[in-house]
């Protein structure tokens with residue numbers, strides 16, 4: 001039986017982070033010569049004590065420092081009101097040491113995420129969630145591109161190169177943070193794009209038509225082997241924590257991570273596939289650093305370092 005190529009997102013992300021660290025060091029020395037502060041700074045705001053969010057925020061901070069950038073972490077209590085969070089974001093907008101701002105989602109129920117995101121200066125919106133950046137992407141204009149779709153695109157470019165052109169791509173999921181921006185990027189890469197979702201009729205049949213399948217629905221192992229076109233490239237965005245496969249371990253409360261794709265089944269059909277963990281997740285963090293570097297360069301009128309991929313087009 002055939003075996004898919006496993007797309008090593010972890011290694012790709014580490015390589016990107018190494019290259020970014022070199023560019024950050026270059027930028028810092030350029031700034032020192034010109035008397036400018038060209039040290040990229042990323043502010044991450046966490047409201048509340050969601051354990052998963054705490055883990056993500058910690059690994060983002062570590063990655064930021066490892067790349068030679070400044071990390072500013074702001075932790076606010078679960079009871080924080082919207083006005084307080086908006087005031088913090090406004091302060092970060094004005095702070096010249098802060099080039100990127102990320103407000104960790106989800107936010108507690110008393111805070112409307114749309115209001116907070118609308119407050120972020122679009123030039124510092126390294127998540128690419130602001131309406132201005134979402135609109136720019138939808139119109140094919142330069143802007144900040146959401147990290148997860150950007151990372152998926154880089155992996156696809158690595159596997160397929162120019163073969164992306166004209167391919168049938170299906171995005172499963174229509175979220176504003178993954179599905180929709182992913183579809184825009186695939187369209188910009190000259191794919192023929194379908195967005196499928198919970199109301200799509202004959203979903204397995206739709207999936208089977210796709211040369212490129214991007215699963216981002218948040219449903220553990222929903223995409224089965226027989227939903228996949230033989231040889232297709234599969235990008236699994238899902239990160240679902242489920243009880244451990246071994247019932248004894250599950251009884252002790254142990255969990256494991258699975259994607260939106262049934263990996264073992266997909267392995268026998270797909271041409272290439274991202275694993276979970278070790279696929280898209282690490283790319284999200286690497287692209288956050290890339291966006292922070294891009295934002296810093298644009299804010300200071302400095303050209304993007306040559307070997308850093310152009311985020312807008314996700315060229316290799």
Ligand SMILES: Nc1nc(=O)c2c([nH]1)NC[C@@H]1CN(c3ccc(C(=O)N[C@@H](CCC(=O)O)C(=O)O)cc3)C=[N+]21
Pocket residue numbers: 056102103104105106127147239257276277278279280281282283284285
């Ligand atoms: N404003 C905002 N921006 C985000 O980008 C954002 C957010 N809020 N809220 C939560 C989600 C989730 N997210 C992940 C980042 C890295 C991994 C990651 O590195 N995963 C590893 C390890 C996973 C693990 O072991 O738990 C992997 O897939 O291999 C996963 C998920 C960013 N998010």
Ligand SMILES: [Mg+2]
Pocket residue numbers: 037038039040041096097098099296
């Ligand atoms: Mg700075």
